Amino acid sequence: MKVAIVVDWLTVYSGAERVVEQILKLYPDADLFSLVDFLEEDQRAFLNGKQATTSFIQRMPMARKRYRNYLPLMPLAIEQFDLSSYDLIISSSHAVAKGVLTGPDQLHICYIHSPVRYAWDLQHQYLSESGLSRGLKNWIARWSLHYIRNFDARSSLGVNVFIANSEFIARRVQKCYRRPAEVVYPPVNIQDFTLQRSKQEFYVAASRMVPYKRMDLIAEAFRQMPERQLVIIGDGPDIHKVRSKAAGAANITVTGFLPFPEMKRHMQEAKAFVFAAEEDFGITPVEAMACGTPVIAYGKGGALETVIDGRTGLFFPQQNVESLIQAVERFETTGHAISPESCREQAEHFSVELFRERFSRTVAVAIQEFNLHPSFSPTGV
Known part of the structure; x- marks a missing residue:
């Protein structure tokens, strides 16, 4: 199978990147897509030499330090990746990565770190902590988050299988998307x-x-x-x-x-x-x-x-x-x-070895079901 791995952004080596690192080891021939890739050379080892295909946000003014300011453009940006030649798409998503466009003959598995938390139940906390709780900036932020929330819900329909990083997130997925999710805990070294x-x-x-x-x-x-x-x-x-x-x-x-x-x-x-x-x-x-x-x-x-x-x-x-x-x-x-x-x-x-075993087993089952029933959605409504 031709495999694409899609992530939100590559700027540091943290928890989400550890998941990507292990997925790349399971699928070493996969192609990598990311909205932006600003990793320094000494941080790139976990990508095993891969360079990500990036979006137009990579070239926007001051994107290296302020890429998050382009959040309202991210839904549009993620939809511009042409993944039509891939059989299996694996997205690692905490923002918009799961919003890539896929067809009925493509299996899309999303490892979800969370629905966009600052657009759902944590919106009011986010606005308060960011100093955006009043004035014109408040209304602009609320409109942007409303737009992101609608995109987040709509894009969940393009996912065949959700894999959540905890039972807590599986419950949030059920609440936001009305979709169940398998749980595979992330890898810890x-x-x-x-x-x-x-x-x-x-x-x-x-x-x-x-x-x-x-x-x-x-x-x-x-x-x-x-x-x-x-x-x-x-x-x-x-x-x-x-x-x-x-x-x-x-x-x-x-x-x-x-x-x-x-x-x-x-x-x-x-x-x-x-x-x-x-x-x-x-x-x-x-x-x-x-x-x-x-x-x-x-x-x-x-x-x-x-x-x-x-x-x-x-x-x-x-x-x-x-x-x-x-x-x-x-x-x-x-x-x-x-x-x-x-x-x-x-x-x-919560070891790396257990993550690989559980993740690869979940993907294998999804592939088998998809081949038998191309219209299947094991985590569908």
């Missing part, structure tokens, strides 16, 4: 992390500094617990906000970006990893558990499927400072019962 049993007296939080990760909440909570040491690792647009929250707190260290070996060492030595985001899946908590480190996580989203309360970590029920403080204090009294071995064992359920 468990082998890059080693179990460490001895821990030190500090907590760690590591993430991109963007609003929904709520790193500012973690900083504020530990500000109110001066006896608890915290190391915050990461960089991004919210770094100044996080540093401001940590200012004057002797118990909080904000490192900014750290090379992988240093970040891993902190994750191995920490007494617990703190995670306050409502994440679609959440790779970093699994990486922490691979180090034998328990996780204190906000009890919503993908964390509920990776962390086992009382066995590999603890949940806090509300996404606020008070709830997190209570969870940390509870961990101080009960966390000794959580063993590093249990954490590592749980992390191994």
Whole structure:
């Protein structure tokens, strides 16, 4: 079969790119399509030497730094890719990648990280956090998101099979598209992390500094617990906000970006990893558990499927400072019962090898069904 792999954009090596990396290893002869490809040369190894065919957005003014500003043009851009010569199209989508145009004799499988979250249930949160909650910009943003939401719903009809990255996202797919989805958890490079049993007296939080990760909440909570040491690792647009929250707190260290070996060492030595985001899946908590480190996580989203309360970590029920403080204090009294071995064992359920096995099996079944019944849609209405 002639295979095309379609992604939203290629700008960093993060969670979605790890999925693409493994799909490319399963289908090494596939052609790659992306709205933009601004990866630096030292970041391209995961593409196995492939160059992506890009859209007209690649050539738009200031696209390298502001490609997200072209969101209203992305539906048009993704529809311009001519995939008519391909038998199998695999899209890895969290924005518009699944909107490529395909015909009735082409099988389209979408690995969906999420319906466009900022156009659906998280729209109001997105507008507030982006400073777009009033004025003319607010109305322009609302119109753009309305247009994206309609495109997102319409383009779901062109997908034969949805594969969601968690049960949480499968429920969101059902809510937004009225379509069921298979669940194949994303790959986590468990082998890059080693179990460490001895821990030190500090907590760690590591993430991109963007609003929904709520790193500012973690900083504020530990500000109110001066006896608890915290190391915050990461960089991004919210770094100044996080540093401001940590200012004057002797118990909080904000490192900014750290090379992988240093970040891993902190994750191995920490007494617990703190995670306050409502994440679609959440790779970093699994990486922490691979180090034998328990996780204190906000009890919503993908964390509920990776962390086992009382066995590999603890949940806090509300996404606020008070709830997190209570969870940390509870961990101080009960966390000794959580063993590093249990954490590592749980992390191994999300390995690269298991992803490849589950993903390839799901695709093989879809191909077989499609060949028998070309009009089939196993996740159809």
